Amino acid sequence: SDSLRTSFIGKKIIYMDSIGSTNDHIKSIAGGSTDGTVVIANEQTKGKGRMGRYWHSQKGDGIWMSMLLKPHIAPNKASIITQIAGAAIVKALDEFGVSAMIKWPNDIILNGKKLCGILTEMAAEIDRINYIVLGMGMNVKSDNFPDEISDIATSLYKEGHAIKRADIIRSIFENFERLYVDYIKNDDLKEVVEICRERSAVIGKDIYVITWSEKKKARALDISQNGDLLVEYKDGRKESLVSGEVSIRKA
Template identity: 60%
Template structure:
């Protein structure tokens, strides 16, 4: 009921709506309306109340609450269920805990992660209220060996979502998004599967949005949307990415079409045409990136021999820098 009342207020676009109108539309008493309004205020919404006029939203808090995320989200699958947390260890860990019984497309979002991590178990710096920390639960009817392509979809979705908001970024294959040669976002895809079937895929995305000062150990490698000169709302970024993700994901799952995703990954690659170091365990070797295949694998040349790298097997670093 609170979500419905909030949607009514948001639909009015900062115009007054009477308590009587709300109560009639929702079939509840005006006293109940007032109680829900009080709860909405406690979430941080600034709501003006005027006798004989009603209520209007003056200012929305910079929170990624369930109601705000679902409001006018243009999707058919993703975000129909949204779990919002003020703080959590890891959205991916929680998503895996509930994945068995959760609906496909369920999104877990937290204002803060205390145990955020990236690929290879690396720690992810998650400041409360400064970024986007979310995980998406997927249950595609594909084989386990096809799952790594979901990481390509996530990367393409972030780049496309940001571009629609005026932010240019690149993909450091397979799971880092960079701006000005610094990491702004990371992707962690985890799989729950049997030999021949997928039970669930959890796609975690972390993005630095408002952070200006980074810890000493990452400040030369990390950046944020705001630090790069873009003053965007977290909710606008989040919705743009989710909508792009659903578009590319359904093309892949329903139409078996990877072409648009691969095109985005190629055109926005931070590594094609560059020399890189390939890291696998203790092994480190140098090669040149030349392409991304239709399957999303990275094509490299090493000692005049072409080779394909599969997402999830290796990490890469720039010849002289992060990229």
């Protein structure tokens, strides 16, 4: 297959056969590693999902990888990087004829089920980012999922697509680098927002907005120029939701 056309993302790749979590591994080497370094594992024994959940990462079944990023931006401008990654993943899958959707802010959905999740972690001081770990887990060849997730999870294989992991990874690197550099260098989120809107699995749908203290029913209206989700509650009140601060569920 053709060679990688990026200038820093994935220029250095560390492959591991088995590891606890690629996110945790890259944290342990973050200080001495360059921007764009990637860790890819064939299996994770302690894969981490969002909100402390476990991420099923069976040997050979998926893309379990983490990228190390060291952007010179303010810490409060970092949460959108998860959405940039989601947009890059959708664009990458398009190249192989797979039309996935994005459940704001960062679940990748195929035929109504979860194909891929993103877990972003950041080490920062008040005014500067030390590093960001961008973890992606994509179910590629998974056939039998554990009972708890068998109704909600899917894989490329289950949806009828046989695509090599290495080909998808290359395309994710290229699409991510383009969208990420647009943002970091030029503060330009236009393409990301366009993708997140066009491929949204939630716009126009009834959802629950969930915070640490409550769960409210709303209708998802749109995604704003900065990636926030605009919702309208039952009483007509509108609110702009910032990713990382709330989560949503289908109503």
